[in-house]
Amino acid sequence: xxxxxxxxxxxxxxxTPLLLAALGGAFMQxxxxxxxxxxxxxxxxxxxxxxASFATGSWVxxxxxxxxxxxxxxxVYAFFSLRLKADVFAIGITLNILxxxxxxxxxxxxxxxxSVLRSPDxxxxxxxxxxxxxxxxxxxxxxxxxxxxxxISFLLVAVTYVVFYKTPLGFWLRAAGSNPLxxxxxxxxxxxxxxxxxxxxxxxxxxAGVHLSLGYLGxxxxxxxxxxxxxxxxxxxFGGGNPITVLISSFIFGVADAASLRIPTExxxxxxxxxxxxxxxxxxxxxxxxxxxxxxSSEQ
Amino acid sequence: xxxxxxxxxxxxxQALSFASAIGLAxxxxxxxxxxxGFAPGDVASSVxxxxxxSDFRFANMVSRLVVIVLxxxxxxxxxxxxxxxxxxxxxxxxxxxxxxxVGFYVTGxxxxxxxxxxxxxxxxxxxxxxxxxxxxxxxxxANEIVTTIMMNYxxxxxxxxxxxYPFRAPGSANAETSLIQGTAVLTRLVTLSNLSAGIYxxxxxxxxxxxxxxxxxxxxxxxxxxxxxxxxxxxxxxxxKMRFLAMAIGGGLAGLAGSIQVLGMYYKYxxxxxxxxxxxxxxxxxxxxxxxxxxxxxxxxxxxxxxxxVGLEARLGLATEFSSILQSVIILVVxxxxxxxxxxxxxxxxxxxxxxxx
Numbered sequence: 218x219x220x221x222x223x224x225x226x227x228x229x230x231x232x233t234p235l236l237l238a239a240l241g242g243a244f245m246q247x248x249x250x251x252x253x254x255x256x257x258x259x260x261x262x263x264x265x266x267x268x269a270s271f272a273t274g275s276w277v278x279x280x281x282x283x284x285x286x287x288x289x290x291x292x293v294y295a296f297f298s299l300r301l302k303a304d305v306f307a308i309g310i311t312l313n314i315l316x317x318x319x320x321x322x323x324x325x326x327x328x329x330x331x332s333v334l335r336s337p338d339x340x341x342x343x344x345x346x347x348x349x350x351x352x353x354x355x356x357x358x359x360x361x362x363x364x365x366x367x368x369i370s371f372l373l374v375a376v377t378y379v380v381f382y383k384t385p386l387g388f389w390l391r392a393a394g395s396n397p398l399x400x401x402x403x404x405x406x407x408x409x410x411x412x413x414x415x416x417x418x419x420x421x422x423x424x425a426g427v428h429l430s431l432g433y434l435g436x437x438x439x440x441x442x443x444x445x446x447x448x449x450x451x452x453x454x455f456g457g458g459n460p461i462t463v464l465i466s467s468f469i470f471g472v473a474d475a476a477s478l479r480i481p482t483e484x485x486x487x488x489x490x491x492x493x494x495x496x497x498x499x500x501x502x503x504x505x506x507x508x509x510x511x512x513x514s515s516e517q
Numbered sequence: 518x519x520x521x522x523x524x525x526x527x528x529x530x531q532a533l534s535f536a537s538a539i540g541l542a543x544x545x546x547x548x549x550x551x552x553x554g555f556a557p558g559d560v561a562s563s564v565x566x567x568x569x570x571s572d573f574r575f576a577n578m579v580s581r582l583v584v585i586v587l588x589x590x591x592x593x594x595x596x597x598x599x600x601x602x603x604x605x606x607x608x609x610x611x612x613x614x615x616x617x618x619v620g621f622y623v624t625g626x627x628x629x630x631x632x633x634x635x636x637x638x639x640x641x642x643x644x645x646x647x648x649x650x651x652x653x654x655x656x657x658x659a660n661e662i663v664t665t666i667m668m669n670y671x672x673x674x675x676x677x678x679x680x681x682y683p684f685r686a687p688g689s690a691n692a693e694t695s696l697i698q699g700t701a702v703l704t705r706l707v708t709l710s711n712l713s714a715g716i717y718x719x720x721x722x723x724x725x726x727x728x729x730x731x732x733x734x735x736x737x738x739x740x741x742x743x744x745x746x747x748x749x750x751x752x753x754x755x756x757x758k759m760r761f762l763a764m765a766i767g768g769g770l771a772g773l774a775g776s777i778q779v780l781g782m783y784y785k786y787x788x789x790x791x792x793x794x795x796x797x798x799x800x801x802x803x804x805x806x807x808x809x810x811x812x813x814x815x816x817x818x819x820x821x822x823x824x825x826x827v828g829l830e831a832r833l834g835l836a837t838e839f840s841s842i843l844q845s846v847i848i849l850v851v852x853x854x855x856x857x858x859x860x861x862x863x864x865x866x867x868x869x870x871x872x873x874x875x
Contacts, residue, residue, distance in 0.1 A: 253662065297849065297852065297853070301852070303852045303853075306601065306662060307803045307848075307852070308849075308852070310662075310796075310799060310803075311800060311803065311845045311848045311849060312845070314796050314799075314800060314841050314844070314845050315841070315842060315845035315846070315849075317838065317841060318838045318839065318840075318841035318842035318844075318845065319842060320838075321836040321838030321839075321841075322835070322836050322838060322839050322842060324836075325834070325835065325836035325838075326553065326834075326835060326836065329834075443670070444666060444667065444670050447662070447663050447666045447667070448663075448667075450660075450662075450663055451660070451663045454663070486678050486681070486682055488674040488675065488677050488678035488681070489674075489678065491674050492670075492671055492674045492675070495667040495668075495670045495671050495674075496667075496671065498663065498664075498667050499650075499653065499659070499663075499664050499667050499668075502653075502659045502660060502663055502664065503653045503657045503659040503664075504657075506657050506658045506659050506660070507657060507658075
């Protein structure tokens, strides 16, 4: 039981970065542009957030600077994709490589580190506990005491759902994706709507990155994101941008991620459990593309 | 204006556009470093020290070119056919490992045969690894950008397991295979350097791709597929077969790059030996996939950048990843410029049309 609770807690903590990034990715996806740059946005946000936290001694500053760094990447991404009409996949991949280079440059140049940045001055994201859950020991041990972005990420599922389906912004976002010509005809700027989606998506990826360094791991590493941005892209693609599907898929990947770190190495060499999230991504995107063809295939 | 002179002017303009973009990106790099407190003179001399300063340095730079041009083709051939291959790293890992295994376990062969066998095995390994995401894309429409990247992580983990356990060199402290047999070694061409006879294999592969691209129906079908699949289908191009083939060839080229590293440089498979060079190949393919010659030229420039940052690391303590910053900036500048050119020529064309009708 304790093991199960511990596994589920780890799964919930690892669901959060995927959930945040993929929810943000959904904003862009429904507006008609896939976000291929989440990997780089998360990486640069996790670094900027961590540095800001230990430089200022404030986790709020960490969160703000992490999100701002990601939004900066998002604006560059939007400039190339929307203004110059360059291929979104090409620019996304290029920006991911660029962010990897910048992160490596920064930690080597300014902190003389090869791959990991850790500081005792870093103030991590605070844990959050809800009074009303404390009365029930099971719920308390399962649902309380997570770093602050974990409950926020689950709250944002509901927020995203409401925005998508109950607000004018959501209406226009979806219209820009499904029928851009009609949007133009209605006198709205498709690029303007999509720009909003880029900024929102980048901010969500930024939170995901900050959660990884300041919430989950407590330090920065160049290998911190290791493909999660692309897993998040897969989640967005096979959910077609639906926030509920995004939630379910992210949790499945969170469980796989958590399990992969907890399968005892006496049973099996450590490399095999670590393959789990990647294999599941490949299988899931293969199976799901039959159902949601238009969203998963490269031919849009 | 005749058609051929228009094409020539187009090629010239593209070359000029490239040259100025790359020059601009290099200047930006120098300015960035200057703003960060490095004197341009120190930067230049450090870059020189690890590139053109001696035969040995120059040979090492050429050995990087060998790998880079192969991984660039590995991304560019599928890209041209309208299918992404971001999995060059994984294909290189698998290919290199397979070559190391054949190089060690097969004995008693004459050198040329043994090398041929090991290289062929490495290429098949890379091709098979690439054909998994190709199959999933072409049969099930699974997005190959996602799957090829996932296959990179899987290759690292799978080969990581293999060199840690079943194929680990006895008594070795590192995760690596045993040294290959002498008969599988690609001769070193310059003393102490990494440059081996593998360069001839790479040259042969490059020329083969040129021939396929220029003289065969495959090259034409890939081009049509990449430009417009609907038109290609209408024109009878075997879409699935040609794309699968492009991906498998790409994987084989990445496998060749891994094999050359193993047989001509490390003489064993060591974990992490590719060092993420596959992404350099992807970047090159993004701007140069239309022509093998352009790929070769951009690969030369990128090999110079990668080698140059080795000097920057040794002398100024910079991370070697600085080269990936420069590479990405070059790509962004080239894309910006080509977009601007496109916009300008569209304007001019419209202007002409109005002029004619008026």
